[in-house]
Each structure stands twice: as C-alpha cells, then as structure tokens.
Amino acid sequence: MAGAGKMLVAILYGPGQLRLEERPIPEPGPGELVARVRAATTCGTDVKMFTRPYVSSVVKLPSPFGHEWAGEVVEVGPGVEGWEPGDRIRAGNSAPCLTCRFCRRGQENLCENRLWLWGAFAEYIKVPAHMLKVNAQKVPEGLPFEEAAVAEPLACVLHGAKVAGIRPGDVVTIIGSGPIGILHAQVAKHMGAVKVIIGDMIDERLKVARSVGADVIVNVREESLSEVVKAETDGLGSDVVIEAVGLPATWEQALELVRRGGTVLEFGGCPPGTSIRVSTEKLHYGELKILGAFHATPRDFEVALSMIASGLIRVRPLITSRRPLKELPSVLESLIKEKKDLKVAILP
Numbered sequence: 344m345a346g347a348g349k350m351l352v353a354i355l356y357g358p359g360q361l362r363l364e365e366r367p368i369p370e371p372g373p374g375e376l377v378a379r380v381r382a383a384t385t386c387g388t389d390v391k392m393f394t395r396p397y398v399s400s401v402v403k404l405p406s407p408f409g410h411e412w413a414g415e416v417v418e419v420g421p422g423v424e425g426w427e428p429g430d431r432i433r434a435g436n437s438a439p440c441l442t443c444r445f446c447r448r449g450q451e452n453l454c455e456n457r458l459w460l461w462g463a464f465a466e467y468i469k470v471p472a473h474m475l476k477v478n479a480q481k482v483p484e485g486l487p488f489e490e491a492a493v494a495e496p497l498a499c500v501l502h503g504a505k506v507a508g509i510r511p512g513d514v515v516t517i518i519g520s521g522p523i524g525i526l527h528a529q530v531a532k533h534m535g536a537v538k539v540i541i542g543d544m545i546d547e548r549l550k551v552a553r554s555v556g557a558d559v560i561v562n563v564r565e566e567s568l569s570e571v572v573k574a575e576t577d578g579l580g581s582d583v584v585i586e587a588v589g590l591p592a593t594w595e596q597a598l599e600l601v602r603r604g605g606t607v608l609e610f611g612g613c614p615p616g617t618s619i620r621v622s623t624e625k626l627h628y629g630e631l632k633i634l635g636a637f638h639a640t641p642r643d644f645e646v647a648l649s650m651i652a653s654g655l656i657r658v659r660p661l662i663t664s665r666r667p668l669k670e671l672p673s674v675l676e677s678l679i680k681e682k683k684d685l686k687v688a689i690l691p
C-alpha cells in the first residue's frame with residue numbers, strides 16, 4: 344500500500360547518468376493521488392534526455408525520469424473527486440496553467456507556466472492536483488496499460504497534423520519511420536491523405552509503417568526519397584512533408600520534397616543551437632509554408648486516448664518489447680545503439 348514502504352524509481356542525474364534508487368512510496372496530499380505504474384513506454388525524448396543536455400525549462404536534473412505511463416490508482420488525497428482506488432488512470436506529462444497569455448489564446452501547448460510530470464519509470468507515481476484536474480483521463484476497461492501510455496506521443500502527433508492542415512486528397516511524405524513517423528502516417532490517412540510515402544534507413548521500421556497503412560515505403564539507403572516522391576506525384580512534389588527525425592539535415596531535405604504551394608511540418612526536435620538554410624527563391628516564388636509544432640493540448644491527450652481505445656489508431660505494433668524496470672539502463676543503451684526496437688514497454 345502507498346505510504347507504507349519503498350519503491351524503485353529511475354533518477355536521471357545527467358547525460359548517461361541514470362540510477363535506479365529506492366525511495367519512499369509517495370503519499371498523496373490534498374487534491375493529489377498516487378498510482379501504481381503498470382506500464383511506461385520509452386520515447387525519443389527519453390533517449391535525447393539520456394544522451395545530451397536537454398532544454399532546462401522542461402526538466403531540471405536530477406529528476407525522476409520517463410513520461411509515458413498508465414496505471415492504477417492506489418490512494419487518493421483529501422478533497423479528490425471523481426477518482427478512487429482501483430481506477431485505471433493515464434496522466435500528464437504536462438498541464439498548462441490555463442491563465443497565461445498563451446493559454447488564454449487557446450495555445451495551451453505553448454503555456455508559459457506549464458506543470459511537467461516526470462517519473463513514469465517507477466513503481467509508483469504521484470499525480471499533482473493541477474495535473475489531475477487538467478490532464479488526466481480514465482483508461483477504458485479492456486485497453487492495455489501499455490497502449491494507453493502511448494496517448495502522449497499520439498497527442499503531439501495529432502497537434503502536429505492539425506498544424507500541418509492535412510486535407511483529403513493530399514499526398515503526405517514522412518521522413519523517419521520511428522514511432523512518431525508511424526503515428527503521423529496513421530493520422531494522415533485518417534485526415535484523408537490518399538497516399539502516404541515514408542522513408543527510413545531500417546527495414547523493420549518501414550515494415551511496421553506499411554502494416555499500419557503507409558502506402559509507399561522507401562529504404563533511403565537503397566533508393567532516393569526525392570526520386571520516389573517525384574515519381575509518385577508526377578514530378579510535382581508532395582502536398583505535405585513531415586520531418587520526424589529531428590536533425591537539421593532532414594529538416595532541409597523536407598524542403599526539397601514539397602511541391603510549390605505545399606506545407607512542410609518540421610516536427611522532430613533538433614539539438615539545441617542548430618539552424619537550417621532555406622532557399623529564399625523557393626520560399627517566395629514557391630509559396631512554401633514551413634511550420635513547426637510543439638507538444639499538445641489537454642484536448643489532444645483526451646482525443647489521443649479515445650482514438651487508441653476505439654482502435655482507430657493502432658499503437659500495439661509500436662511496442663516491440665517488454666522489460667522490467669531493473670533493465671531500464673540497458674534498454675536505453677540498446678535503443679541508442681541498435682535502433683531495432685520502436686518502443687519498449689517498461690513493466691515495473
């Protein structure tokens with residue numbers, strides 16, 4: 344029971360410095376609850392935080408680690424309404440303040456005073472009161488915890504797809520067939536894309552993309568993505584191009600694949616301090632729309648969970664293995680080195 348014992352929790356001290364520590368199981372204060380984490384999925388953001396210094400406004404180290412999770416409520420604090428022990432829950436990883444200038448304009452994903460929730464890679468997690476009010480959902484009966492955890496990246500992808508404004512009939516090209524690229528492929532199909540082309544260097548990942556609905560898969564070690572896009576669009580270029588890798592080189596490549604008047608969504612976050620070159624001629628005479636997208640709103644999280652629960656978006660193929668919490672450090676090492684696994688579900 345919460346409050347009575349110790350739990351195992353992953354603490355990130357800095358790049359490459361991750362320790363599994365014993366800490367007291369948290370106790371819920373007023374408005375808070377404590378949940379037993381039943382599944383936490385790994386994410387590209389975790390890998391970035393583990394390999395290089397990360398944006399300090401997002402996380403201050405040392406910090407509990409991991410942000411995609413779902414579990415069961417074990418204890419609720421005084422004044423909590425609508426939740427009780429035994430409820431299946433998914434929450435976080437962020438809650439906008441709802442009062443800043445951005446929140447008031449409906450751009451909660453850009454909130455200036457956001458509350459973050461880290462610590463999914465642990466046996467228990469405490470959900471703060473504001474998080475519980477703003478960004479927590481009940482996980483429907485029958486939906487596996489590991490699939491509910493993937494609502495976080497899907498929420499970000501849904502936000503990005505809205506920014507990109509994919510329209511029925513569009514050809515959408517995606518650079519990168521990692522978990523994010525594969526989610527983008529599925530969302531693009533639901534928004535009416537007639538053809539989704541996706542490029543990556545790893546066949547296993549491309550096969551997963553194909554299995555969930557991508558129409559054309561391109562191993563960029565063997566074929567030129569730009570030649571394939573030309574061939575598939577009568578030489579015009581893609582209506583929408585989505586970069587889902589997070590490197591300046593692929594951000595620039597995206598600009599080469601889009602048609603005149605088309606849209607480029609630069610989705611993957613690049614290392615801090617980097618920049619890209621844009622042809623002024625292409626931007627002006629080609630009327631390019633080059634857009635960024637960051638994070639998601641609470642509504643996106645809600646929609647994401649319901650799309651997973653209804654089976655509209657398939658996330659099970661993204662979870663390529665399952666490991667106990669103790670193995671987290673070696674799981675992260677292998678995600679960096681081998682890139683074979685898409686997502687690993689950590690089962691504490």
Ligand SMILES: [Zn+2]
Binds near residue numbers: 385386388495
């Ligand atoms: Zn994530």
Ligand SMILES: [Zn+2]
Binds near residue numbers: 443447457
């Ligand atoms: Zn705000």
